[in-house]
Amino acid sequence: MLKTFEGRPAATAGRGKDPVNEPMIRHWCEAMGDAHPAYTGPDAIAPPTMLQAWTMGGLSGHTDRSPAYEELFDLLDGAGCTSVVATDCEQEYLRPLRPGDVVTFDAVIESVSARKTTKLGTGHFVTTRMDVRADGEPAGTHRFRILKYAPAEKPAAQAAAQPTAEPAPETRTGTQPRPRRPRPVVNRDNQGFWDGVREHKLLIQRCTGCATLRFPWLPGCNTCGSPHWEAVEASGAGTVFSYVVMHHPPFPAFDPPYAVALVELAEGVRMVTNITGVPYDKVRIGLPVHLEFLRVDEELELPVFRGSEG
Structure with a gap:
């Protein structure tokens, strides 16, 4: 039919x-x-x-x-x-x-x-x-x-589970290790960004041809096409420009629902990140946030942004 x-x-x-x-x-x-x-x-x-x-x-x-x-x-x-x-x-x-x-x-x-x-x-x-x-x-x-x-009907155990405000570091439950987050792809174009993360710095690029700031890291300037740039440390202040609450699809390393936000930095560029410090249903456009670094496991640390309900 x-x-x-x-x-x-x-x-x-x-x-x-x-x-x-x-x-x-x-x-x-x-x-x-x-x-x-x-x-x-x-x-x-x-x-x-x-x-x-x-x-x-x-x-x-x-x-x-x-x-x-x-x-x-x-x-x-x-x-x-x-x-x-x-x-x-x-x-x-x-x-x-x-x-x-x-x-x-x-x-x-x-x-x-x-x-x-x-x-x-x-x-x-x-x-x-x-x-x-x-x-x-x-x-x-x-x-x-x-x-x-x-x-689909949710299993009773899943329906009763309470979401956490932020992801927890990977731990062992009994003999089963918590699934690991996917590893970021690090290449010659963004190596400097991840080097900065290891030093607890959020680095963005500034074109030395026209002074335009950009993020994510790219090999050339979208404004003037220049391949020359320098790294600038961001202040860490920002606001939520847009966000989405992820329910599906579930992924073993994450506990939905959780908020994924597009944060506008004080410098004017934007980055996709997690919001910590507030429940997913309290994230709002315009919410002030500040940078922190989240230790995900023994190998991986990520820049995230913490908000405040107050």
Whole structure:
């Protein structure tokens, strides 16, 4: 029955609510921290990964959505698959999008999987393909995949467990060692950062060509392209710029739920890190945090940021 939905339209003759425009490009680049010069100036193009952004309907949605999608969701809901999670997306770019381009699109339900069992529960993967045009010319393809599933019941012991405010160092329970955190990839481009961590310093890069600060460590400057730089020690002060609470997928070395944050340092760069000192549900955008170093095991120490509920 579900296979009959494959090939049916999810949206027909859709139209972006706004033409490609400079303010949205600027907002996107600021949010992503992307200062590439191709996205500004008289010959600016939109970042390729914005392909889907121009097709989104916002809070009010689109009026051109096909009833087939609603019918499919009603069937899945009726089968107990009442929860949904986005799993992945794929994009193919055929031409750059420029300010003034009018975006139109068609979407089709490309595939509906057989019932699958995952750690979240059992359900079906639904893939939608969107063909995007700019001023009538093919501009790209966007495939978006979700899992529509029936939530798995948690074991009683897991449901009763209380999350800790911060990860604990690896210890032994009985004869079983606690699983180790994955090791960071250290190479010639970021060796200096990890050397700083060993000395309890948070080092960021400063371009000696244009003085732009950058993080994470890169071999060249995104602003001027210079390969020359110097290391600068950050003050350790920052605020939570954005965050997500991780529930799934569970990983042996971590105890979900826990908060992963994008912290904006006082110097203006941002880094992904753990927040300690406060429960995961007390982390908020704008929360002041300060640097500390967490000993994970006998070999690994990581820079994290401690917040305060007060």
